[in-house]
Amino acid sequence: MSIATTLEDCLREKGSEYDIVQHRHTHTSAETAEAAHIPADRLAKTVLLEDERGYVAAVLPATHRLQLAKLWAQTGRRLVLAKESDLPGLFKDCDIGAIPPVCAAYGLPTYVDQSLASQADVYFEAGDHEALIHMRTQQFMDLMEQAETAQFSRRRPAYRH
DSSP states (O other): OOSOHHHHHHHHHHTOOOEEEEOOOOSSHHHHHHHHTOOGGGEEEEEEEEETTEEEEEEEETTEEEOHHHHHHHHSOOOEEOOGGGHHHHOTTSOTTOOOSOGGGGTOOEEEEGGGGGSSEEEEEOSSSSEEEEEEHHHHHHHTTTSEEEOOEEEOTTOOO
């Protein structure tokens, strides 16, 4: 598959400059960073959350842990992790667990952790488990213009690189 159609359309529409980084099939963010030979703090992972009002995406570095209480305070919503069984219906052109961060293109409100903005560049899932999109951080933030930037994560202690 390589790049999800919705993501590809979004990248084209925004005039984004990016590279595609191919890597062996992986199952976790840590494996992906290692297989792609990239710093894990520059790998943006997407976590899907839900409440009675619907789904929300949180985008944070792979080296960080989501702090739900901070996100609850910032959104006024009691969000919990979404059920994996719901994801194929939301992201029809993506493999489960390989969701790109541009969730606004899929109709979901999105929050980006501000720690990603301090990186020189950012990598993120292209829609499958074997390709990443790589772009300068400013390009990434432009791509995520519909997302709200907030602080809702913290670095995991003793994160393996």
